[in-house]
Amino acid sequence: MNTFNIFGIVTRRILLAGLMAVPLLASAQQYPTKPVKIVVGYAAGGAVDIVARTVGQSLGGALGQSFIVDNKPGAGTNIAVKAVIDAPADGYTLLMAANALAANMALYQPTPFDAEKDLLPIALIGRVPVVIAANANAPYANIAKLIEAAKVKPGSIAFATPGNGSTPHMAVELFARAAGISLMHVPYRGGAQAITDTIGGQLPLVAVNALEVQAHVKSGKLKVLAVLSADRSPIFPEVPTIAESGFAGFEASVWYGLLAPVATPKPIIAKLHAEVQKALQSAEVRSRMTGVGGEVIPGTTEQFAALIHSERVRYEKLIREANIKPD
Numbered sequence: 001m002n003t004f005n006i007f008g009i010v011t012r013r014i015l016l017a018g019l020m021a022v023p024l025l026a027s028a029q030q031y032p033t034k035p036v037k038i039v040v041g042y043a044a045g046g047a048v049d050i051v052a053r054t055v056g057q058s059l060g061g062a063l064g065q066s067f068i069v070d071n072k073p074g075a076g077t078n079i080a081v082k083a084v085i086d087a088p089a090d091g092y093t094l095l096m097a098a099n100a101l102a103a104n105m106a107l108y109q110p111t112p113f114d115a116e117k118d119l120l121p122i123a124l125i126g127r128v129p130v131v132i133a134a135n136a137n138a139p140y141a142n143i144a145k146l147i148e149a150a151k152v153k154p155g156s157i158a159f160a161t162p163g164n165g166s167t168p169h170m171a172v173e174l175f176a177r178a179a180g181i182s183l184m185h186v187p188y189r190g191g192a193q194a195i196t197d198t199i200g201g202q203l204p205l206v207a208v209n210a211l212e213v214q215a216h217v218k219s220g221k222l223k224v225l226a227v228l229s230a231d232r233s234p235i236f237p238e239v240p241t242i243a244e245s246g247f248a249g250f251e252a253s254v255w256y257g258l259l260a261p262v263a264t265p266k267p268i269i270a271k272l273h274a275e276v277q278k279a280l281q282s283a284e285v286r287s288r289m290t291g292v293g294g295e296v297i298p299g300t301t302e303q304f305a306a307l308i309h310s311e312r313v314r315y316e317k318l319i320r321e322a323n324i325k326p327d
Contacts, residue, residue, distance in 0.1 A: 028267030041077025052096035058279035089263035102311035121304040128294035129229030150181035159205035160194035168207035171252030210293035
């Protein structure tokens, strides 16, 4: 084949690639032309739902279409994740996910999905710290006192969580390992009943995200022993962080992020990412996130992908070593 023919073939391929890219770019420029669905694997009214509605409202205002939250709770959020993976990859079905996305790949067997292959990260939104709270009459004034009591009678102090493999459950398991103590896990089907029984004195401790205990702490029914985050929580500014309690470098937060089916056109992903970054800079979104006890975390899609991978590795190790099973 002579040089001219090779040049001609290469030129045609370049032109063809360019022509194929034109519809994608045009589609991204026009997107969205109809309402967009944000699927949430939790019931309405919870922290993930609130974050999804806050971000969706901001995106809707910026892009001129409604962003509608579709709550699909069940199977530890796996129903919602699979619904998005199986949806058309056109930018009109998105997922607002939390830590369960990373944990469930190790928690459930066989693995229900591969988030790193089946989904594309759009943007990390923010995080809300997990807190360890105690019944108001529990004899633990702080984390140091809890550790002291747990070392006297290993495995005798119970803590409630929203369920096996939930982010708070994982957080306390990580904390207990770091502190060299053994606590007795009592899983519930959701945070509400776990909190109710802790208030009622059926067990002394509960681990949930900061938002869920805010009202009960204000009423004096619960006391927060520590916030498992690097910085103090804006809704519990007087409560020390886990680092201030003697565990520097230890952190456990519920993070939230927006994702799409893996074949979603990259220009649409880029457009959504840019609009989310703008939203995270707005006073309204920052205020709403602070209101649920969290903080916004602007960043690149690559940073979000790296977080999902690192969380997956961390949870795989913990689930294997602690032999954690789903409810």
